[in-house]
Amino acid sequence: MTDPPERTALYRLYDADDVLLYVGISNNPEARWERHKMFRPWWPDVARNRVEWLPSRDAAFAAEEIAIREEAPRFNGAHNYLLAPFDPETWPQLPGRGGRAEKLAELIRLEITSDRWPPGSRIPNCRALGEATGTGKTVATHAIRILRREGRLTFLHGFGLFVTDPENRLRPHGRRNPAT
Incomplete structure (x- = not known):
């Protein structure tokens, strides 16, 4: 019997002016934010967050990719660029x-x-x-x-x-x- 997929949070971090700073995923957002506090120079600008729980890590990763492309957070790199058309x-x-x-x-x-x-x-x-x-x-x-x-x-x-x-x-x- 396989384990059920682990719920994963899709989180967004905003500054005081409601500018989207970062989009991420984690099974434990609070612990992830503690690491952000230590390593991200933009962390002091974070004024609020929004967390959405998704049924699996795969679902959260897919939602994260879409959110980054469509919402253009200020400090994400992955998924946040224009792709040259290529066939x-x-x-x-x-x-x-x-x-x-x-x-x-x-x-x-x-x-x-x-x-x-x-x-x-x-x-x-x-x-x-x-x-x-x-x-x-x-x-x-x-x-x-x-x-x-x-x-x-x-x-x-x-x-x-x-x-x-x-x-x-x-x-x-x-x-x-x-x-x-």
């Missing part, structure tokens, strides 16, 4: 030897210069790009290096690869500043 089946195969990294870099450049991948958007990872073009992760990694050297792509540790935003609208938490 691997529409990307051309780049067969043969030699020059494949530059060819893949050119395909990515076209996505950026056409504004299909706008500044600040997160692009697919090297594995996905390599699989889509039949080049593999190593060639895709080289193509990404080329574009990073050109200043077209920016890597944010823990968040992924983003189209460089010359107006610096990309916030440190991996989301676009809605004010711009």
